[in-house]
Amino acid sequence: MAEFRQVEQAGVERRAMLKGTLGAAAMMGLQACAPAARTERPATMMAPGRKTALVPIRITRDQLIDVKCCIRPLRAAGPNLGSDVVGDTLVIHNYGHGGSGWSLSWGSADIAVGKALSVLPREIAVVGCGIIGLTSAVMAQRAGLKVTLYARESIQQTRSFRASGSFTPDSRVALTDPAGPAFGDVWERMARFSWKAFRTYLGLPGHPVEFNDSYQLSDTPITRRVWPADPAITQSFATSGRPRQNSEFGHYSDRIRDIVPQAQPLSDEENPFPVAHARRSSHMIFNFASYAHVMLGEFFERGGQFVMKDFYSPADYAALAEKVVINCTGYAARDLWQDKTVIPVRGQTGWLVPQPEAFYSVRYRNVSLTSKRDGIVVMNTNPDLGEMLGVGDSMELPNVADIEQGLEILSPLFSPPVVERS
Ligand SMILES: Cc1cc2nc3c(=O)[nH]c(=O)nc-3n(C[C@H](O)[C@H](O)[C@H](O)COP(=O)(O)OP(=O)(O)OC[C@H]3O[C@@H](n4cnc5c(N)ncnc54)[C@H](O)[C@@H]3O)c2cc1C
Incomplete structure (x- = not known):
């Protein structure tokens, strides 16, 4: 809270500074950035003397319309793409994608469907x-198979719909040692395949997939945070069955640097925010509502059947008419398949009213905000915990105060400029 007051104070001073400068900014034609219809407020922001202008995001409490909580299904060795035979049924697994299920969905489905086709x-x-099952189903149909989807819930009710919706392919997807060096190659194959598949949705009506500018902001010079192993922490996944520190998590994203836009530092003039340091990258985002609409549309157009059904044990798979099954039950596989290597990693998102004229993302002081067409997603993380935040926590009740605190931290970034009226 002290930190918030400090930032707020800085914001007030900066607003005072802005008095008298906005007129000049407006004359630079910066208002052209905003569509005429939506906002009555000045379209420019945020710091004086800047060449780039953005429409401020309404970051007030009244804009918060939902807080969703979800569990990431982390497997130390990476997603389970192995298979089991139950009675006369071949079950190919496709679950355990941690914080990367959306991002890896196509590549993972490609591997699972490839195994199914082999018989x-x-x-x-x-x-x-969820995103993994629906993508696997459509992928199998594209390969010429007749597909029946069985699930307790359709995608809109699943954990997948409680994610945030960015391309984050190596977010808590595996632990370095248990996954081993070979996993890097599998991951890269999935990530590259998915990236290419998602690009086929760019520009479609409803914008199921699109890019926006993402700003990383800081009061101090931006450096890549490294988490060295802490020798004081003696437990590890190997000794306790779950990770105990950040250095255990695997990172693979450097493998696809050649295709994924990287952050570029902004000069003071280019930085539209009232903070000292900024970097900008282009970020792929998924709009859940339109993406689900397009995917379900393709599934049913290709003759897919959806059966709402609960499974209680692996034996239920053998009772199905189909003798090849792809199992995409996400975190639920921990109990259903007694796979205790699935580790819960709790996370939550706050959702603000969509503001399409303010279409960009921000990360500042461990709070991230992504403006999407299906809502503005806010996540408040913990600088000291990093990827350990939520590990081992399977409690799926939202904590609204945590999101409210995130809004307070971000709020000074979006203070509207003071307009001098003549
Ligand atoms: C806060 C948060 C933010 C995230 N943000 C991102 C992101 O930006 N990008 C990204 O790539 N990933 C993100 N993730 C991770 C992503 O949400 C998951 O990896 C993904 O949703 C897993 O999808 P799934 O299809 O495997 O599982 P689920 O979405 O859980 O789907 C499981 C399906 O199986 C069915 N099922 C389960 N048990 C049974 C049963 N016994 N009988 C019948 N049906 C059953 C369910 O009904 C459901 O249909 C985020 C996760 C969290 C928690």
Whole structure:
């Protein structure tokens, strides 16, 4: 809270500074950045003497319309893409994607469907209709298979719909040692395949997938945070069955630097925010509502059947008419398949009213904000915990105060400029 007051004070001083300068900014034609219809406020922001202007985001408490909580299904060795035979049924697994399920969905489905095709079925079942199940189902249809999707819930009710919706392919996806060096190659294959598949949705009506500018902001020079192993922490995944420090998490994103836009430092003039340091990158985002609409549309157009059904044990898979099944049950596989290597990693998102004229993302003091067409997502993380935040926590109740605190931290970034009226 003290930190917030400090930032707020800085914001007040800066607003005082802005008095008298906005007229000049407006004359620079910066208002052109905003569509005429939506906002009555000045379209410019935020710091004086800047060449770049953005529409401020309304970061007030009244704009907060939802807080959603969800569990990331982390597997130390990376997603389970292995198989089991139950009775006369081949079950190919596709679960355990941690914080990267959306991002890796196509590449992971490609591997799972490839395994299914190897036994030459005409029809298959997919169990689970989160992002992994629905993508696997459509992928199998594109390969010519008849598909029945069985699930307790359709995608809008799943954990997948409680994610944030960015391309984050190596977010808590594996632990370096248990996954081993070979996982890097599998990950890269999935990430590259997915990236290419998502690009086929760019520019479609409803914008299921699109890019926006993402600003990383800081009061101090921006450096890449490294988490060295802390020798004082003696436990690890190997000794306790779950990670105990950040240095255990695997990072693979450097492998795809050649295709994913990297952050560039901004000069003071280019930085539209009232903070000293800024970097900008282009970020791929997923709009859940339109993406689900497009995917379900393709699934049903291709003749897919959806059956709402609960599974209680692996034996239920063998009772299905289809003898090849892709199992995409996410975190639920921990109990359903007794896979205790699935580790819960709790996370939550706050959702503000969409503001399409303010279409960009921000990360400042461990709070991230992503402006999407389906809402403005806010996540408040903890600088001291890093990827350990939520590890081992399977409690899926939202903590609204945590999101409110995130809004307070971000709020000074979006203070509207003071307009001198003549
Ligand atoms: C806060 C947060 C933010 C995230 N943000 C991102 C992001 O920006 N980008 C990204 O790539 N990933 C993100 N993730 C991770 C992503 O949400 C998950 O990796 C992904 O949702 C996993 O999808 P899934 O299809 O495997 O599982 P789920 O979405 O859980 O789907 C499981 C399906 O199986 C069905 N099912 C389960 N058990 C049974 C049963 N017994 N009988 C019948 N049906 C059953 C369910 O009904 C459901 O249809 C985020 C996660 C969190 C927590």
